[in-house]
Amino acid sequence: MTSMVEALAWDTEFWGVATARVVVADGETPAALSALLTTAMGEFKFLQVLLPLDAVGLIVAAEECGFRFADVRCLLDIPENMPLPNTSGEPSFVAASGDVLSAAAELAARSHSISRFVSDASLDPQATSDLYRRWVLRDAGAHGWEVDVVLDGSDVLGYVTYGVDSAGEGSIGLIGVAEAARGSGLGNALASRAVLQCRAAGARRMTVVTQAGNASAMRMYRSVGFGVVSMGCWLHWHLGSQG
Numbered sequence: 001m002t003s004m005v006e007a008l009a010w011d012t013e014f015w016g017v018a019t020a021r022v023v024v025a026d027g028e029t030p031a032a033l034s035a036l037l038t039t040a041m042g043e044f045k046f047l048q049v050l051l052p053l054d055a056v057g058l059i060v061a062a063e064e065c066g067f068r069f070a071d072v073r074c075l076l077d078i079p080e081n082m083p084l085p086n087t088s089g090e091p092s093f094v095a096a097s098g099d100v101l102s103a104a105a106e107l108a109a110r111s112h113s114i115s116r117f118v119s120d121a122s123l124d125p126q127a128t129s130d131l132y133r134r135w136v137l138r139d140a141g142a143h144g145w146e147v148d149v150v151l152d153g154s155d156v157l158g159y160v161t162y163g164v165d166s167a168g169e170g171s172i173g174l175i176g177v178a179e180a181a182r183g184s185g186l187g188n189a190l191a192s193r194a195v196l197q198c199r200a201a202g203a204r205r206m207t208v209v210t211q212a213g214n215a216s217a218m219r220m221y222r223s224v225g226f227g228v229v230s231m232g233c234w235l236h237w238h239l240g241s242q243g
């Protein structure tokens, strides 16, 4: 594979500017990456590149082109037959739809304060919050995906989105717990629920992506049995924002 620039149609529509991701091949050189980024900067207004955390030469090359650090992405997975810990209280889960789904999406819009989009000062915080709202609604409508919630009356205390792809790989999309309900095992219960449901739907491998700086999420996934597979550094560039 050679490095390439991949235009992102959904992101372009969402952010309202021509957006692309630069996909970097193994063994890429800083000089070749600089050339590719420079070309892409003439064609797009918002660029995103994910680089291996130990590829310092590539990270410096991107920074020299005007890209800025946005986040450390952490990919985790859980072994196929790993037994899951007992979760405290075993809450009942509800498949979200209608008003409950809307409430889960609203909770998502308030919950995700650590992300590469939040840390990117060039992005409108209102739009970033809307990204998580729409993410939950998109997952709810996606083939093979579910959104489950835990309710307290009509209040959504927590949500998790998960699904299994055609290759039999399960993944968690988003997970969040209302601030007042955190620290009592709900996150753990929701993540475990997603793993069990994906396994029941035939998933062998199960993955999730989170931010290495999100201590509560990292600890939650670890306590369910997930381990780190890889880490990468996200850098963003916006036309007109470098200085």
Ligand SMILES: CC(C)(COP(=O)(O)OP(=O)(O)OC[C@H]1O[C@@H](n2cnc3c(N)ncnc32)[C@H](O)[C@@H]1OP(=O)(O)O)[C@@H](O)C(=O)NCCC(=O)NCCS
Binding pocket: 111, 112, 113, 114, 173, 174, 175, 176, 177, 178, 181, 182, 183, 184, 185, 186, 187, 188, 189, 210, 211, 214, 215, 216, 217, 219, 220, 221, 223
């Ligand atoms: C991440 C999140 C879902 C955890 O939910 P929660 O209900 O508080 O989690 P739990 O109570 O089940 O705790 C799970 C583990 O994380 C630990 N933990 C929870 N909050 C923590 C914090 N702020 N700092 C460190 N560890 C924390 C708990 O001690 C527990 O670890 P243990 O099993 O080893 O004791 C919640 O903090 C949240 O909604 N965050 C905002 C949204 C988000 O970041 N989602 C994840 C990325 S998609």
